[in-house]
Amino acid sequence: MIHSNEAATPQAAENKQAVCTGSEILLKALASEGVEVIFGYPGGAILPTYDEIYKLGMNHILARHEQGAIHAAEGYARITQKPGVCIVTSGPGATNVVTGIADAMMDSLPMVVITGQVATKVIGTDAFQEADMLGITMPITKHNFQIRSIEELAQTVKEAFHIAVSGRPGPVLIDLPKDISEKLGIFDYEEPVHLPGYQPTVKPNKQQIRKLLDKFKEAKRPVLLVGAGVLHAQASEELTAFARKFQIPVAQTLLGLGAFPGEEELHLGMAGMHGTYAANMALHKSDFLINIGSRFDDRLTGALEHFAPEACIAHIDIDPAEIGKNVHVEIPVVGDAKEALAMLVKGSGAIDEHDEWRKQVSDWKRDYPLWFHRDGEVIKPQELIQKLYEHTKGEAIVTTDVGQHQMWTAQHFKFNKPNRWITSGGLGTMGFGFPAAIGAQIAEPELPVLAITGDAGFQMTLQEMSILQELDLPVKIVIVNNASLGMVRQWQQRFHGERYSHSLFPIQPNFAKLAEAYNIKAVKVDKLSMLDEAIAETLAHPGPVLLEVCVAKEENVYPMVCPGTGHHCMEGVEPS
Known part of the structure; x- marks a missing residue:
């Protein structure tokens, strides 16, 4: 905001006396917000800003496509819990980040996306490289702004960052002519930021917390369902303390993995379409379901008429719009998950020990574990993921693309710490995993980062290998190569009479030579007996590596809750 009042401090006085261009104001505002890195791609309408980036020497990562830039910013945001910042030009530059904005909105990632725009006097005239970014992004942002005067620029940036991180996190767009x-x-x-119409409820109502605890005392078969809201609230410690104190089994959503230690006895694994038998049956048989930070997505619930039919449901969420949206809730608790869990941990009173329930859940875990059949020297993708976990001892950040490899990773890689798992959940964006790994590696340079991706999804954003080459980022790309659009092929097999319409790849690129073209080490393996050696070689290399693993082409993801059915109707459960 621009005005002529006297400054309260010498530094503020210096700032207020300095005449700046709009681009300089923007970048000074970003610096004031503690922005350490910008992901982007220049073009005509945003050139003044890029000129200022050059002058100020700001840390900027040049993607090779705008989609790569925004997915990298998403990966950075997911690890740091700080807003990922992406700057692109107008028109096609701006529209190329729309998918990433929608992805961040669905998965509640804090983002500030700055798009160049044509000059104010020609907005609305279909000028060269003009696109109506306010109209395009209104449904997929927490809020969007278009700057129409220099006086509003700085305050708009401040409000954008506040909106992006407060309440339920999400993307905010600033359109800059x-x-x-x-x-x-x-x-x-x-x-200061003061938005009277935007005041998220952070502190839960004590009476609602009391109702939840009172109901819990009556429950015989309680279960916790944990979503990404726990991670966004940085509430993993409180969640673990609550589950341990009251010995409650914990099921997690795809995006909630890592919020509760994967090796804990109370951990049931992922719930939903490709969830574990124990997690899904616990939800189905529960008499008291406590949902913390999950939005009851359809891939989690299955057919709603069959979802947790015997349970009283409590839902803790900072976004009141999610409570009761899909599933009827008896005990709504609006507020921050960390605050709510801290209050729950303090709860006391006579609590049923639930010994019989815990034994039942434990029996399900023992009798119906995740499984696969070995086949000589053929590499099964499930075993690949297990070996990656063993070789890294779980001390790695893992990103995935979307499809079968995503589900196998969620099933077989045990996430014992928060903010080690990055995947596209709600939107299911192919091409996400590899650039997200780049953002994650920049956020955590000391941790190993595995970009586990399919042969199809990798080809959508493989040009970002240029960033690995340029910055020598030690990201390990693991291509799970089954020569197909694996999940599409699986659905065509199961639901479309094995008519594999355009889901198989009879010809593929030589991935090793592609990597070598970017001066990146390449390793390829197609025999199980050589897999350990190939993984060890990949992880030992100090720089980036592309590891191509040729896996069984017709392997399917199981268990599976088919569309229109409930958790009690899982296919492919097998062991007993």
């Missing part, structure tokens, strides 16, 4: 970025104004970042 080129003439505004070139105009002169005075930088003032002292004005």
Whole structure:
């Protein structure tokens, strides 16, 4: 916000006396927000801002496609819990990040996306490289802004960051016309943010917490369902303390993995379409289901008429719009998961020990574990994931693309710590995994990062190998190569009479030579007896590596809750 009041401090006075271009105001605002890295791609309408990035020497990662830039920013945001910042130009540059914005919105990732725009005087005239980004992104952002005067620029940036991280996190877009970025104004970042119409409830109602605890005392078969909201609230310690104190079994959503230690006895694994038998049956047989930070997505619930039919349901969520949206809730608790769990941990009173229930859940885990059949020297993808876990001892950040390899990773890689798992959940975006790994590696340079991807999804954003080459980032790309769109093929097999319409790849690129073209080490393995050696060689290399693993082509993901059925109707459960 620009005004002429006297500054309260010498530094503020210096700032207010300095005449800046809009681009400089923008970048000073980003610096004031503690932004350490920007992901982006330049073009005509955003050139004044890129000129200022050059002058100020800001840390900028040049993607090779705007989709790569925004997915990398998503990976950075997922690991740091800070807003990922992406800057692109107008028109096609801006529309190329729409998928990433929608992805971040579905998965509640804090993002500030800055798009260049044509000059204000030609907005609405179909000018060269003009796109209506306010209209396009209105349904897929927490909020979007278009700057129409230099005076509003700094305060808009401040509000954008506040909105992105407060309440339920999400993406905020700032559309910056080129003439505004070139105009002169005075930088003032002292004005506090006050948005009367946006006041998220953080502190849960004590009475609702009491109702939840009272109901829990009556329950015989309680279960916790944990979603990404626990991770966004940085509440893993509180969740673990609550589950341990009251000995409650814990099922997790795809995006909630890592919120509760994967090797804990109370951990049931992932629930939902490809969840474990124990997790799904615990939900189905529960008499008291406590959902913390999950939005009851359809891939989790299956057919709603069969979902947790015997359970009283409590739902803790910072977004009141999610409570009761899909599933009827008896005990709603609006508030931050960390605050709610801290209050629950303090709860006391006579609690049923639930010994019989825990024994039942334990029996399900023992009798119906995840499984696969070995086949000589053929590499099964499930075993690949298990070996990656063993070789890294779980001390790695793992990203995936979307499809079968995503489900196998969620099933077989045990996430024992928060913020080690990055995947596209709600939108299911192919091409996400590899650039997200780049953002994660920049966020955590000391941790190994595995980009586990399919042969199809990798080809959508493989050009971002240029970033690995340029920065020598030690990301390990693991291509699970089954020469097909694996999940599409599985559904065609199960639901479309084995008519494999355009899901098989009779010809593939030589991935090793592609990697070598970017001066990246390549390793290829197609025999089980050589798999351990190939993984060890990959992980031991100090720089980036592409590991191509040729796996069984017709392997399917099981168990599976087919569309229209409930958790009690799982296919492919097998062991006993």
